C-alpha cells in the first residue's frame with residue numbers, strides 16, 4: 001500500500017483533498033490547512049488510505065494545486 005505524504009507547509013487550504021477523501025483529510029481548525037486525521041501533528045504528515053487504489057491516489061495528488069500531496 002502506497003504512503004500519502006502531506007506537506008502542510010505548502011497547503012493553501014483549498015479543501016479539494018478533503019472533498020475527495022473526507023474520512024482521511026480534514027481542515028485543521030488552527031491554521032485552515034489540510035490535516036491527516038489520526039496522524040501526529042507535524043509539518044509533514046504521512047499516512048495510508050486503503051480505500052483508494054494507487055491510480056486514484058495519484059489522481060488525488062495531481063488535483064492539489066500546490067503539489068502538497070505526494071504518493072510513494
Ligand code: SF4
Pocket residue numbers: 010011012013014015016017018033034063064065066067068069
Ligand atoms: S488539495 Fe492541496 S492545497 Fe488543497 S487543501 Fe489539500 S493539500 Fe491543501
